[in-house]
Amino acid sequence: MLFRKVKSILKFLLRFSKNNETLVKVPDFVGLDKKVTKSIFRYELFRTTLHLNGAILEVGVGSGQGLRMCIRHQEFHLDKRKIYAFDSFEGFPKGSKQDLPNFNAQSKPKYKEFSVSFVKEYLLATGASKDQVAGVRFIQGYIPDSLQKFDGSPIALLILDLDLYEPTLDSLNYFFEYLLPGGVVLLDDYDGDSAKKKWPGVKKAVDEFCRINNLILMRGYGDLTYLQKSLDF
Numbered sequence: 001m002l003f004r005k006v007k008s009i010l011k012f013l014l015r016f017s018k019n020n021e022t023l024v025k026v027p028d029f030v031g032l033d034k035k036v037t038k039s040i041f042r043y044e045l046f047r048t049t050l051h052l053n054g055a056i057l058e059v060g061v062g063s064g065q066g067l068r069m070c071i072r073h074q075e076f077h078l079d080k081r082k083i084y085a086f087d088s089f090e091g092f093p094k095g096s097k098q099d100l101p102n103f104n105a106q107s108k109p110k111y112k113e114f115s116v117s118f119v120k121e122y123l124l125a126t127g128a129s130k131d132q133v134a135g136v137r138f139i140q141g142y143i144p145d146s147l148q149k150f151d152g153s154p155i156a157l158l159i160l161d162l163d164l165y166e167p168t169l170d171s172l173n174y175f176f177e178y179l180l181p182g183g184v185v186l187l188d189d190y191d192g193d194s195a196k197k198k199w200p201g202v203k204k205a206v207d208e209f210c211r212i213n214n215l216i217l218m219r220g221y222g223d224l225t226y227l228q229k230s231l232d233f
């Protein structure tokens with residue numbers, strides 16, 4: 001019952017997104033945990049791009065939880081599209097003045113532990129197979145330098161979760177041209193409560209990119225927002 005309700009509201013949202021309209025913020029409609037609604041929406045966007053023959057990019061991997069979701073989604077749909085995972089895999093860079101006043105890389109020491117081998121082990125420990133893990137292309141290094149390691153594959157789904165102004169803007173500028181028409185960019189931490197407090201740079205980067213490229217940002221749940229490339233971009 002609850003699931004059906006969630007599904008119908010998601011359908012409603014996606015219908016709007018196809019019309020390219022900005023969505024009004026969705027209230028916490030059924031009192032579900034924020035993480036749950038975020039995960040459901042992430043899955044909906046994954047499904048939206050299933051018909052596109054392009055890669056899935058997780059840019060900002062952290063411990064690998066989002067990556068794990070992508071693998072699970074693929075498994076469920078027998079989806080064999082390539083997955084790329086971009087991160088420094090050694091923690092956050094300093095950040096710029098756009099990320100001030102509250103962002104402080106020193107206050108996130110645990111991210112230094114999230115090396116490529118840590119993430120691989122996490123994936124295996126949470127049930128991914130050796131083949132699935134071996135299939136992920138890990139691209140290590142700090143953005144923007146690491147962007148040059150990308151092979152230029154067409155992109156179906158780009159998941160950006162970098163928390164900072166500069167790498168978010170650099171990634172949008174770099175990857176958007178590889179995004180297939182109909183492809184989706186999922187943007188985490190846009191303007192939720194913790195985003196406003198802790199990492200204000202993401203919103204600035206996204207707003208700047210949308211303004212310059214005349215794009216309309218669409219809303220998911222919580223602080224999830226997304227862009228969908230129009231067919232005539």
Ligand SMILES: C[S@@+](CC[C@H](N)C(=O)[O-])C[C@H]1O[C@@H](n2cnc3c(N)ncnc32)[C@H](O)[C@@H]1O
Pocket residue numbers: 059060061062063064065066067086087088089090091092093111114141142143144161162163164167
């Ligand atoms: C919030 S975490 C990502 C969480 C992840 N998406 C998940 O689902 O668990 C943000 C990640 O962005 C990475 N990051 C931030 N700035 C970066 C940059 N300039 N280059 C590469 N990685 C960066 C950090 O190392 C960190 O792992």
